[in-house]
Amino acid sequence: MVQEVVVAVINSVVGFGKVARLLLALMITGSSHGAVLPVDRADALYHSYEGDGVSIDGPSILLRKKIGDKVSVSANYYVDSISGASIDVRATASEYKEERTETTVGADFLHNKSLFSVSYTASNENDFKARSIYLGVSQDFFGDLTTLSLSYARGRDEIGKTGDENFLEAADRQKYGLGITQVATKNLIMGLTLENISDQGYLNNPYRSVRFVDPQAARGYRFVTEIYPRSRTSNALAVTANYYLPYRAAIYGEARGYTDSWGIQGQNAKIGYIHTFDNEWIVDINSRFYSQDKADFYQDLFSREGQFNFMARDKELSTFSNVSMGLSVSYEQALLSTAVLKKWSVNAEFDYIRFKYDDFRDVLAAGEVGEEPLFAFDAKVIRLFFSVWY
Amino acid sequence: MTLYHRLSLGWVVLTSVGLLSGCSMTIEPWLKPYERANLADPIMSQGRNPVTASYMKHVLESREGARGAEGGAGGGCGCN
Numbered sequence: 001m002v003q004e005v006v007v008a009v010i011n012s013v014v015g016f017g018k019v020a021r022l023l024l025a026l027m028i029t030g031s032s033h034g035a036v037l038p039v040d041r042a043d044a045l046y047h048s049y050e051g052d053g054v055s056i057d058g059p060s061i062l063l064r065k066k067i068g069d070k071v072s073v074s075a076n077y078y079v080d081s082i083s084g085a086s087i088d089v090r091a092t093a094s095e096y097k098e099e100r101t102e103t104t105v106g107a108d109f110l111h112n113k114s115l116f117s118v119s120y121t122a123s124n125e126n127d128f129k130a131r132s133i134y135l136g137v138s139q140d141f142f143g144d145l146t147t148l149s150l151s152y153a154r155g156r157d158e159i160g161k162t163g164d165e166n167f168l169e170a171a172d173r174q175k176y177g178l179g180i181t182q183v184a185t186k187n188l189i190m191g192l193t194l195e196n197i198s199d200q201g202y203l204n205n206p207y208r209s210v211r212f213v214d215p216q217a218a219r220g221y222r223f224v225t226e227i228y229p230r231s232r233t234s235n236a237l238a239v240t241a242n243y244y245l246p247y248r249a250a251i252y253g254e255a256r257g258y259t260d261s262w263g264i265q266g267q268n269a270k271i272g273y274i275h276t277f278d279n280e281w282i283v284d285i286n287s288r289f290y291s292q293d294k295a296d297f298y299q300d301l302f303s304r305e306g307q308f309n310f311m312a313r314d315k316e317l318s319t320f321s322n323v324s325m326g327l328s329v330s331y332e333q334a335l336l337s338t339a340v341l342k343k344w345s346v347n348a349e350f351d352y353i354r355f356k357y358d359d360f361r362d363v364l365a366a367g368e369v370g371e372e373p374l375f376a377f378d379a380k381v382i383r384l385f386f387s388v389w390y
Numbered sequence: 391m392t393l394y395h396r397l398s399l400g401w402v403v404l405t406s407v408g409l410l411s412g413c414s415m416t417i418e419p420w421l422k423p424y425e426r427a428n429l430a431d432p433i434m435s436q437g438r439n440p441v442t443a444s445y446m447k448h449v450l451e452s453r454e455g456a457r458g459a460e461g462g463a464g465g466g467c468g469c470n
């Protein structure tokens with residue numbers, strides 16, 4: 001009887017793929033070893049991004065609390081206050097201001113020492129709305145030395161356009177994830193993550209344009225709205241390693257490869273060193289490098305309007321690289337384990353990122369059409385946050 | 391061969407070795423619980439501050455063509 005109910009519930013989840021149903025079946029009938037609930041903590045974050053003529057800042061509040069021994073719930077409220085305009089927009093329109101809010105509620109369930117996770121996220125802007133659900137399950141094997149994680153996420157975007165009340169498009173997104181972490185030695189943990197993402201629908205940014213040669217135009221070229229394919233499938237594979245040093249410090253690294261059906265191939269690597277002082281100060285220094293090849297339908301300058309079925313000049317689809325340096329400092333203080341608050345910390349994180357484009361030109365700079373200087377910019381990312389454990 | 395293909399090949403080899411060894415022998419845990427103190431230290435967790443990990447993921451995903459498989463795989467040493 002119970003099995004019949006389980007099958008009926010799974011089959012009633014309209015629109016789920018086979019893998020998602022399998023995942024749900026695992027969540028409902030799963031059992032076995034290992035896994036612990038996330039710890040109770042609260043974080044209050046102020047974040048700031050400045051770069052390419054854009055300033056984005058705002059708060060983020062994250063709360064997590066156990067209910068009994070089997071359930072942990074979480075909630076996150078996040079705000080982006082955006083002002084300015086990136087080079088893509090400055091070339092064709094004026095600066096703007098807007099706000100994005102994102103709310104996530106989630107829960108983790110411990111069942112026979114397997115951990116099941118579910119969350120729902122809603123993101124709202126004046127011209128964009130996104131909703132998504134996430135399901136995940138993780139389980140430990142081999143004496144808790146290996147953790148296997150499976151996840152599925154599904155989302156839907158509704159895209160509008162400021163100044164055009166009749167513009168309304170939609171996109172559906174799905175993500176499948178597989179993760180393995182492996183304890184290799186008493187000082188080394190390694191991880192592997194594989195994610196497949198597929199999108200269907202309107203995948204353009206409605207404010208971005210392609211430019212094409214027009215000898216009749218004053219500048220020698222004109223802009224017209226981009227045309228993207230209506231589907232995209234991508235695969236990303238990442239490996240990570242964390243190694244504990246003979247004193248209380250650690251080094252860590254990450255490498256990721258990426259490919260998608262639009263022809264973009266990307267790779268990035270990150271390495272970092274964490275040092276501690278007096279059990280209270282934690283300093284993290286890291287560096288990251290990223291590079292990618294352009295999408296098949298990307299060009300900085302097309303020879304005529306409607307030259308191809310798909311045309312893009314979004315700089316995120318161009319050939320470019322970036323390198324970043326990061327520094328974070330945390331001060332934490334443990335309190336009595338019998339007190340309501342177990343620990344608190346204050347944290348400051350800063351990243352400096354240099355973006356350099358190989359085939360995206362700065363049309364606001366002087367130069368012959370198609371021979372303008374290549375674009376580059378610096379970004380500064382700051383996070384200041386306070387955390388308490390209870 | 392791109393980094394992606396090299397990582398994919400490594401994954402296939404790793405999986406194959408795991409499956410083959412699983413067929414021929416029983417794997418015994420090679421670390422006792424009391425040997426996992428270093429692994430349990432928060433400095434060994436890449437996502438030790440979830441509120442900033444998700445923020446940085448958003449920052450990069452908005453400005454890079456690649457998406458997915460950011461950060462660690464989650465999980466850990468089962469020791470906290």
